[in-house]
Amino acid sequence: MTVRMPALSLAAVPGKRAAAVDLAATIAAYPWTCVVEDRASTYEGLGLGVEEGLANEDRHGIATLESGDLVEGLEHFARNQADRAARGERATGAP
Numbered sequence: 001m002t003v004r005m006p007a008l009s010l011a012a013v014p015g016k017r018a019a020a021v022d023l024a025a026t027i028a029a030y031p032w033t034c035v036v037e038d039r040a041s042t043y044e045g046l047g048l049g050v051e052e053g054l055a056n057e058d059r060h061g062i063a064t065l066e067s068g069d070l071v072e073g074l075e076h077f078a079r080n081q082a083d084r085a086a087r088g089e090r091a092t093g094a095p
Contacts, residue, residue, distance in 0.1 A: 029076075029077055029080045029081065030073075030077055031064075031069065031070060031072075031073020031074055031076070031077055032069070032073060033063075033064050033067040033069055033070060033073060034064050034070075034073065037060040037061070037063050037064045038060065038064075040060055041056055041057050041059075041060035041061075044056050044060075045057065
C-alpha cells in the first residue's frame with residue numbers, strides 16, 4: 001500500500017501500514033494553515049543560506065500567526081490530541 005500526500009509518498013511495506021496511517025493522522029491534526037505554510041517554507045528554503053532561510057521561515061510563520069483560522073485550528077488540534085490520549089493512542093503534550 002502507498003499513502004500519497006503532496007511531495008510525500010510512504011511505501012507501507014508489510015507491518016508498516018499503521019506507521020504510515022499514524023503519520024498522516026498526525027499531520028492532518030495540525031491546523032491546516034500551519035501545514036501549508038510549513039510545507040511552503042520547506043520548499044522555498046531549499047538551497048537558501050542560514051540568513052535567507054530564517055527570513056523565509058519567519059515570513060511563513062507570520063502568515064500562520066496572522067491567519068484567521070489559527071485559533072480555531074489550534075483548538076481543534078488540542079481536542080484531537082486529548083481524544084487520542086484518552087484512547088491511549090498518544091501521550092498528552094507535544095504532538
